[in-house]
Amino acid sequence: MKDYSIFDVIGPVMVGPSSSHTAGAVKLAKTAMELSEKGFYKVIFYLHGSFAKTYKGHGTDKALVAGVLGFEPSDERVKHSLDIAKSNNLTIEFKEIEFEYAHPNTAKIEFHYLNSPSFFVIGSSIGGGNVVITNINGDDVEFTGQYPTILLKYIDKKGMISQISTILSNNEINIASMKVTRSNNLATFVCETDNLITDSAKEEILKIKDIEIAKFINPVRS
Amino acid sequence: MYNKAFDVIKLCEQENKKISEIAILKEAKMRNLTEKDVIDEMKSVLEIMKKSATSGLESPIISHSKITGGNAVKINNYLNSNKSLSGDLINKAMAMAVSTSEVNASMGVICAAPTAGASGILPSSILNAKEKLGSSDEDLVNALFTAAVIGELATKNATVSGAEGGCQAECGVAASMSAAAIVEMAGGSPIDSFNAASFALINVMGLICDPVAGLVEYPCFLRNASGVVNAFVSADLALAGVQSLIPFDEVLEAMYKVGKSLPETLRETALGGIATTPAAKEIARRFYNGTTE
Structure with a gap:
């Protein structure tokens, strides 16, 4: 329950x-x-x-x-x-x-x-x-904004998810849910985390090659 | 830690604690905070409740839709005329419940308890019990934790949504939460609190949600007024020693089943009850044509 x-x-x-x-x-x-x-x-x-x-x-x-x-x-x-x-x-x-x-x-x-x-x-x-x-x-996604959320768009290729998840884990950010969809050669990556997304994690993610769009949302308090 | 009233009563007995104390411990543990953090958070909720329960008493608050408003002032003035049939406490309690309802309908700041539509009942219950009992702010904060446990059990085991369970799930649960809270303020036992919570829900079992023009206004503010009276009546019954024949967990389950068996027209759709009377339809027509005065 x-x-x-x-x-x-x-x-x-x-x-x-x-x-x-x-x-x-x-x-x-x-x-x-x-x-x-x-x-x-x-x-x-x-x-x-x-x-x-x-x-x-x-x-x-x-x-x-x-x-x-x-x-x-x-x-x-x-x-x-x-x-x-x-x-x-x-x-x-x-x-x-x-x-x-x-x-x-x-x-x-x-x-x-x-x-x-x-x-x-x-x-x-x-x-x-x-x-x-x-x-x-135009990209279908599904997240609630209740958790810190990372939204990325990147050119799809091997090893992207492992790079991102390594950065998160090194910054002690636990992944609550993750979904990746693709259209043409672009992947849309949405990941909800248990911990707030720190500035150092953001900086490291932004350094990954071929990321075209990156958004980091910390939750609206209500 | 607990999913049923049965678990809460057992915890209270084992650890010789009040319902509020169990709630504070649970919240602190769940969110990895200190008890003081959790209590401070509730203190800020109490301040918002005090403000919403009193700001409509002196000058009229008109709703965002302009359909209703100014009734808390009327009830408060009537109270001051000393002509009230039901007495000072009941009248003041109604005025303060309606004040919060009016703040809500005017897009002012309220604390949902358990919902925005039923938000007038709990603040008015504890503030008027305080007047009678001479309680401290600390007692009020504790009472809010006790109320929250009842609301949490209703959320887990039934529903607090009018669209799902009708008004019994909103104003009924709010009265149930309030009854348990003021019983604890008056020195009742955890079992007395759950008896009061049961009575409040039983008293309005089957109450439908039929908002005029689909807005959180009418009959919502009336049911906030009757809801706070329900809380005081239920609390007094329990404190007098009246026992609930049906345990609270079973009352909740019954309320949930009744809610689910209500036709959709009677669950916040404005397709039944007083919402479809000729007078209500005329109010809705004028409102949606933009001709409400």
Whole structure:
């Protein structure tokens, strides 16, 4: 039987009114923001299912914008995020979308840049403030952001995984789960760890030849 | 360390400890922290609860949707008029439960206990028990640990999600957690706490979740008000010596089975109960057309 922390029951401390439509939405958008490059001038939120239908009443719109601004689910500024985005010259758009076979609380979050192509993340708020990221810029993935997460894209070749896992083990970082998918000759590597990803581990991973994209996410507290 | 109320009672007896003490030890061990770390974390939760339970009493808080609000002030003013039928403690408890519900509905900061929709019940229960008993903040922090054990057992063995189990799983479990907590504050035994927890759940077994316009507002704040009363009634029954014929573990299992057998229309979908009355449909229509005042 899964063991719960006392603070999974008395918690999260969050801005209301709904753990899945508000707290989870902040966390989803914040995780997406951490995966994106900085310097976006516009974010488009494509809302599916219950998110699309009830986002106004539950403040899901404010929650999502708060997340891309980097706020936590317990931040009182969540309520004022639309105004804060405006004063930061961040353009925000909301659109409805229908995804096939998606969880009812799903959003596609698309970041736009002046001098580089746009980038998107798809994920769902699955209840109790928990989220799952399911797609990053067209690559299917699956991770929750509850654990420290490493996301890499590299030219597929022998020995990559062993190099990465050696670095993690040398830095005393334990792997909780790992998934690798491939399209053409590019591999997408997603790994959740039990321990926070240290700067020295990041530096060593970045030195591996042929890694094209590397993202390190330490969990959103909620 | 424990998965059932049976295990918790056995641990309390073997080690001659309160439910809260068992919870603090478990949490510290599980997360490799000191007992002081865990207690300090709960102190910060208590401060958030105090704020949400009182901030709606003096000036009206209106919900994000603008559909509900300002009721905590009304209940508090009514209390001050000395006309209350059910008495000071009950009225104050209702006002404070509704205050947290209103903070939640206005996108203010609350602590889910066990959920956001039911978050008014536990803060109000312990704060009003404190007034009556003259308890310290330390007692309140301990009471929150006791409440958490009940909530944890419900999460492990049943559900605390309205979408899965109806309102009995949210406000019912919140009242159950609160009843056990205030029994411990009043000096009751662990068995008294579990008796109270059983009564609170039995009292609302089958309660559906039927939010108007699908929003966490109405009847949620009413059920937070009745939930805190349920907690006090259940605690008093147990402290008076009334015994639960059914052990808490079996009550939880029954609640879970009832939840699963509720039709989906009565589990947070806004497709049944008061959510589909003509008045509720009109409120929803105006809200989604953007014409709510």
